[in-house]
Amino acid sequence: MDGLTLLIPSSVVREAEDKREATRKLGYVARAAAVFRADRLCVFPDREGERRWGEAFVRIVLQYAATPPHLKGEVWGKRDELQFAGVLPPLRLSSQTTADSSESAVNQGIVTEVGPEGRVRVTCGLQHPISLTVPPSMATPAEGERVTVRISSREPVRARLVDEPTPGFDVATVNLSAALTDAAGRRIATSRHGQQLSIGRLAEFRPDYRDGLTVAFGAPGRGLPEILGIPPEAISAADAAGRSKPYGLDDDHVDSDPGFDRWLNTIPRQGSETVRTEEAMFASLACLTLTE
Template structure:
């Protein structure tokens, strides 16, 4: 019996060995190896979410622009610096996500000087004696003149328009330019925690684009107070024709986020922001590992800030301007013929969706948004809405526009969130809702 069991055991062992040999010879994968191969294939095809994939892809040149206007007064709705900075960052993020080209910060109550602001200015003025009321009766200063006396450290609380303008401008500026263009200021004390916008023109040194944003430098330095480094091209003298004195080549060094400054063939004052355009769409050989001389000798020129949008189709950030009154949104427009579409936002307007071509019909006599436009502006109100701002505007009041007829100040008067569950919609929320609502419309331009 023992011998028979040994024979069976040996036979089983031989069967196992033979099975392995046959598997190797015929290259038939074992279940374990099959699972391993499948896992490798799945790993290769697996969606990589470790890095952002929604990189902006330029299409054709874009002549039209989208602007928004909002009052800085909504900043006063919160009390601490961090909260105020957070609101500004939320506005900047919305504008970056939805490709807004211009932000207008307007004063929605240009004739009223807040009592606490006047008191703060008076307390900061040396030699002042007496109560706020007595001084306010004696002064004939306008609100703009009073706000001009607000100290830098008090701006977030007493000059919200300037605070919002300052922070929005800083956030739009590419990070590699900020130390040249912005001085230390109380408005920017929390800059290290500001939200990143990461827009197309916020490029890294190893990214190539035919356009870049730069800042002009002093030709004998790369940055503030630094001596010219070894390898930086010097200003060369160019020999002229007979009888003429030697002339220096005219150029300006520009820091544009590459490994070294580039050189443009015009002379500009230092520390001025400039848009540059390279001669080649493709990166030069060896990029990004170029020497300072190689970078300086790249063929590049200064161009209009609107060229990346109009010629290249890029979203190239937003500009920021201030408007002293509501009317100045229109009268001081940077565009030659102003805005051909103006959209006001109010809970008393019609649903935005009902005006968008393709999403709504023209039933009920509603005029749909046009199929194309040149420059559109969407205006948002502050804590009290747009109606008080419009009623308090002297120009509009002279034309008989009141709170009840505030919608007449716009081409379209829209409700961004019909049937809203909350009693109020905050300005920073309205901006996100409004830009998201109009995105499909402007995306089809």
């Protein structure tokens, strides 16, 4: 799986004082994913770190933020988790509806149901959701996934799924180890205990990013080492020894690391005692997505 995948814990809003603040924070997380052209924004479980708002709330707000504006009302309606959705900043992605020379419209849709025999139900801005056949060139999309629909007629409705990229990113809940196993390219864990990012170090492994990049972030007051049960001093020791993983590849404790290629401190001159997740996302991705 190539492209840019971002991993955040379900405890990402653990320090929010109320639902409005939690929603606004997730809006900035979604903005970071949009600004840096992420393909996937995945939420992995951190049950011990969750407080009032956990995995379901985080996933729903992020999915709502990623939904094209013309589909938000139809797909989501009114939900308690979206009480303060009005504070979410707009993502302002490229146009969700285009037309080509054949006068057919290309709409972004959301899969609302996966049926039998390679068919899916899609909401795509028409009067009603429509049932479409998944073409052989496409993998069957999951419920909630964005798809591209080419509409040749609205009355009667004639439409088909096409294997074309959609602007924006998909949101899903994942197991961290499974996400890293499926990832292509570099798999980066961000932590102030990791190797300090420098121009030379970035140039060292930057070419690998062409095959894909997965970046994981921690939660406020609860970084990735604590979430994964890895002693911070082990990561620092690995840095001092010139190793990319804590403990070393042959150590019995390597199972504590779910499969990262490298632990990086992407803000080596951190001036604040803590860096918020959304701040770390902007700071880290600005460096890691640099082009040659």
